[in-house]
Amino acid sequence: MNKDILSALSELEKEKGIHQDVVLEAIRAALESGYKKNFSKSNNFSIDIDEKNGEYKLFADKIVVENVENKNQEITLPEARDINPNYELGDIVKIEIKPKKDFGRIAAQTARQVILQKIREAERESIYSEYYGRESDILTGVIQRVNKGNVYVDLGKIEGVLTQTEQIPNEIYNQGDRIKTVIVEVKNTGKGASIVLSRSHPNLVKRLFELEVPEIHDGTIEIHAISREAGSRTKIAVSTNDSNVDPVGSCVGNKGSRVKNIIDEICQEKIDIIIFDKDPAKFIANSLGPAKILKVTVSEKEKSAVAVVPDNQLSLAIGKEGQNARLAAKLTGWKIDIISELQEVQRNSEVE
Numbered sequence: 001m002n003k004d005i006l007s008a009l010s011e012l013e014k015e016k017g018i019h020q021d022v023v024l025e026a027i028r029a030a031l032e033s034g035y036k037k038n039f040s041k042s043n044n045f046s047i048d049i050d051e052k053n054g055e056y057k058l059f060a061d062k063i064v065v066e067n068v069e070n071k072n073q074e075i076t077l078p079e080a081r082d083i084n085p086n087y088e089l090g091d092i093v094k095i096e097i098k099p100k101k102d103f104g105r106i107a108a109q110t111a112r113q114v115i116l117q118k119i120r121e122a123e124r125e126s127i128y129s130e131y132y133g134r135e136s137d138i139l140t141g142v143i144q145r146v147n148k149g150n151v152y153v154d155l156g157k158i159e160g161v162l163t164q165t166e167q168i169p170n171e172i173y174n175q176g177d178r179i180k181t182v183i184v185e186v187k188n189t190g191k192g193a194s195i196v197l198s199r200s201h202p203n204l205v206k207r208l209f210e211l212e213v214p215e216i217h218d219g220t221i222e223i224h225a226i227s228r229e230a231g232s233r234t235k236i237a238v239s240t241n242d243s244n245v246d247p248v249g250s251c252v253g254n255k256g257s258r259v260k261n262i263i264d265e266i267c268q269e270k271i272d273i274i275i276f277d278k279d280p281a282k283f284i285a286n287s288l289g290p291a292k293i294l295k296v297t298v299s300e301k302e303k304s305a306v307a308v309v310p311d312n313q314l315s316l317a318i319g320k321e322g323q324n325a326r327l328a329a330k331l332t333g334w335k336i337d338i339i340s341e342l343q344e345v346q347r348n349s350e351v352e
Helices: 003-016 020-038 077-083 101-131 202-212 247-252 254-265 280-287 311-318 320-332 341-351
Strands: 045-049 056-065 074-076 092-097 138-147 150-154 159-162 178-189 192-198 221-229 233-240 270-275 295-299 304-309 335-340
Touching: 003 020, 003 101, 020 045, 020 101, 056 077, 074 077, 077 092, 101 178, 101 192, 138 159, 138 202, 159 178, 178 202, 202 221, 202 233, 202 254, 221 247, 221 320, 233 247, 233 280, 233 320, 247 254, 247 270, 254 270, 270 280, 280 295, 280 304, 280 320, 304 311, 304 341, 311 320, 311 335, 320 335, 335 341
Parallel strands: 056 074, 159 192, 233 270, 304 335
Antiparallel strands: 045 056, 056 092, 138 150, 138 178, 150 159, 178 192, 221 233, 295 304
């Protein structure tokens, strides 16, 4: 070791926040391991490092005994007192060893390796700390590569992965494309932070609306719930306490400009913007749009509802393959049974 390495340690402490004593202790342990591996099989030795000048000394640690049985590990009391008259039986005497010439090279290499390792550890920890707790945050990145169905996205300091389950169905991902994603999971692995991204999560739509609609960003309009079938359709429920603000109109934007920007970002996915209502019956009726709902009967106990629609709008209310009804149920959190006027009449006649 030398002053250059001490200087590097000082910089490490300033820039990476790694205390010098932590690195010195790691270097000391690594040197002891290296010495034992290359020069001595015994365990009774230690290394002291001078924190001021970076110089190190190697010592054999011998116990003071009356009769020496192992001269590599023991020393007589008279011999010990030749070194220091205060030694007593049972004390440990540190006798400096002049290591072989090669050990100086090993020491320097070890110090550099430990410093580089600590830098890598600090950088990994720093990146993990930066992203930890940011689940649902939106990030813009550049697609680096596609491998075995997974899309790897360069986020600047780290690479995130877009697994197949988190992709928008049928979306094409090309190297070099810029895409917006949300974080769904941040893990600390042995190799550093691992970030799982999503394009299919409802939070992506939520964050895109927050970016596009200032009234949502400043809290004038509140998003209450989102249900989404990525690549096909999303329903988003909004409201406001400001009587001068039209929540749906604000989200749509002038000539549909705001919602169009969001739709363009998520592969032309359809978006239904509806008004949230504290009254479950009204909220359910709104959620089943664009169908016209004649009435909704709710059962608070079972959290289920029956929605009645005109005969010619039953298929519209249910939607293709039941999608409209399914998204409405997810949005409201209620089990919804949709029937036509004719079916209601038949039900009532059966009850009578």
